[in-house]
Amino acid sequence: MNVHLIGQKLVDSIAVVIAVMIGTFINASDAQALNTVAPVERNELAYSSVNKISLLIEPAELEGQLQRERLRIIDTRSMDRYEQGHIPGAVRVDVASWKELGTTKGGFQNAKAWGQKVRRLGINADSEIVVYGDGLTSTARIWWTLKYLGLKEVKILNGGWNVWVNEKRPSSSVLPRVTSTKFVPQFQADRLEEIDSLKKSLRTSKVTIVDTRSEGEYTGRVVRGKRGGHIPGATHLEWKEVLAADGRFKPVAELQKLFRERGILPEETVVSYCQSGARASVEAFALELVGYPQVKLFVRSWEQWSADPEAPVEKGN
16 A cells, blocks of 8 residues: 555545634634624614714815805895805895794695795705804704705704804805706605694604703793693703803714703604794704704794693693
């Protein structure tokens, strides 16, 4: 018998055994590694990816984009302040007229009226919109309305006009020429909460309701409307609590922690309300900013709810 051949077969057999042992070890290690990976909390999975494109823009970033062709900057301040100075290229929006239409019965189903208002601002369906002002409630109202009307890229200038001026960024008193567009609204009905739907939700506990008014309004000590108090079961989180001392929004991690501590979870549909929709718009924005996927605004808010004798009311904490 060939001794060399026997030796070679023995070497081959040993190699096979070693390979099997190594493969078994690697598979076991992989399995152990999979079992030791830190689990992702279910709550983390509930956050939407909508905030991958931030809803906020910082002043320095906006200044670098002022020449962008698709950019449309919307100023929510009074006409006097706008004419005295504004961000270059900004167009003023009449917040009062937008509020009036939005809080009128059936106002948010009036495609003709909303189309006219948006077209006057020179906004197209593909416009990159930045909204700012010297009061965040008006800014947030316009932001929410534009999103409801179907516009995709709408941001808020973090800190607004006050931060822009304090950082000595450019301003202009020149009124820009605006070319009317052919914009047609595409209503996003899942963003809007109506009173009848909210009444039904109270009976089925399908939503988390957030009252963004002051504590006095929430408890009923301060009465604004036909009655004082709040919608039964509503969680109180005043709109100012989502802001830092300088008027900017708090960091995302802080906001997520704040919402969770108040029992406002991303797995649930969240309905935000106040007196007539402005303060609640700020909180709706903050919820979307951190990735809450199902946020609705009860635009007519306490003004409508308190006037409806069939709408239940709670008082106190």
